[in-house]
Amino acid sequence: MAYASSGRLGGGALVTGASRGLGLLIARELAKRGCGVMLCARNADELAAAKRMLRDEGAEVRSLACDITDEGVAGNLVRATEEAFGSLDVLVNNAGMIQVGPLAAMTEDDFRDAMETMYFAPLRLVLAALPGMRERGHGRIVTISSVGGRIAAPHLLPYVGAKFASAGLSEGLRAELAAEGVSVTTVFPGLMRTGSHTAARFSGRADREYAWFAAAAGLPVLSMDAERAARAIVRAAERRRPELVLTPVAKAAVRLHGLAPATTTRALSLAARLLPDSGAEPERNVPGRHAARSLGSAALDRLTALNDRAARRLNQRTG
Incomplete structure (x- = not known):
């Protein structure tokens, strides 16, 4: 069944990290609103599967x-999008990487990799997209940060450091570009059921790190349905909202941190003490799929x- 435009969005859209998970769902929602969508990701096989999935649903991708x-x-990405659809009207900086583990198991390269993926790459895309947006006098930029870009959770330091930086960039861009007709929306999602626990990388005691992260990411009370999150994100971009915080738990945490930062820091310090140490011989960057097999816990399953169902549905298990 072909998608029909709502008339409010349109033109060309570029979504990074679009082969799976939240990026795939955002691409689908943009297509439903009349956009032609350029999908971008590293893995060619996953990307081809995502394109087939959306084309079978009638999307122009x-x-x-x-x-x-x-x-x-x-x-190259900006030019390819403009050549395919005539213009680049919506840029969604979604691509990311999740590295889980204690600071003692991390290296400087982990922090550099996170910053390259979630700060410098989005910055370069914005700088490449802006000339066309300025010339047309309109455009929408969406930055997928994280509640971790407001509250620095332990055992996620490369990730939260890069997300703090991307949030600052995004909010500064909104202030500078508003007069030029380019809106910037910063999104702070909490935990979402996207299947990202299978693709995250775990260091230290990898199986124990996987256990707490995977359990938290999938619990209905703590996490949000990913399809609903994608709809909310695209709706916020459509309405040119400056900011969107997703999940009730994330909203409550952000408000508490704003009102009582010292209390929030003490709670995070307590949580850090409950998390696994790095072990005598820390493991490095173990994929979630491998950590799950090593753990072999029926209770965690x-x-x-x-x-896990979201991972299968959202192209997370094709590797």
């Missing part, structure tokens, strides 16, 4: 497999059932 951390890629 193209794709380009690339690593957005390569410096020359941003201009039951806790992650909703998120």
Whole structure:
């Protein structure tokens, strides 16, 4: 069944990290609102599967497999989108990486990789997209940060550091570009059931790190249905909202941190003490799928059932 435009969005859209999870769902929602969508991701096989999925649903999509951390890629992506759809009207900086583990198990390269993926690559894409948006006098930029870009959770330091930076960039861009007709929306999602626990990388005691992260990411009370999150994100971009915080738990945490930062920090310090140490010989960057097999816990499998189903539905298990 072909998608029909609502008339409020349209033109060309570029979504990074669009082969799976939240990026795939955002691409679908943009297509439903009349956009032609350029999908971008590193893994060519996952990207081809995502494109087939959306085309079978009637979406107008193209794709380009690339690593957005390569410096020359941003201009190529913007040009490809403009050539395919006539213009680039919506840029969604969604691509990310999740590295889980204690600071003692992390290296400087982990922090650099996170910053390249979630700060510098989005910056380059914005700089490449802005000339066309300015010339047309309109455009929408969406930055997918995280509640971790407001509250620095332990055992996620490369991730939260990069998300803090991307949030600051996004909010500053909104202030500078508002007079030029370009709106910038910063999104702070809490935990969502996207199946990301299967693709995250775990260091230290990898199986124990996987256990707490996967359980939290899949619990209905703590996490949000990913389809509903994608609809809310695209609706916020459509309405040119400055900011969107997703999940009741994330909203409550952000408000508490704003009102009582010292209390929030003490709670996070307590949580850090309850999390696994790095171990005598820390493991490095173990994929979630491997950590799950190593752990082999039937009880955890039951806790992650909703998120495991999301992983299969959202192209997270094609590797």
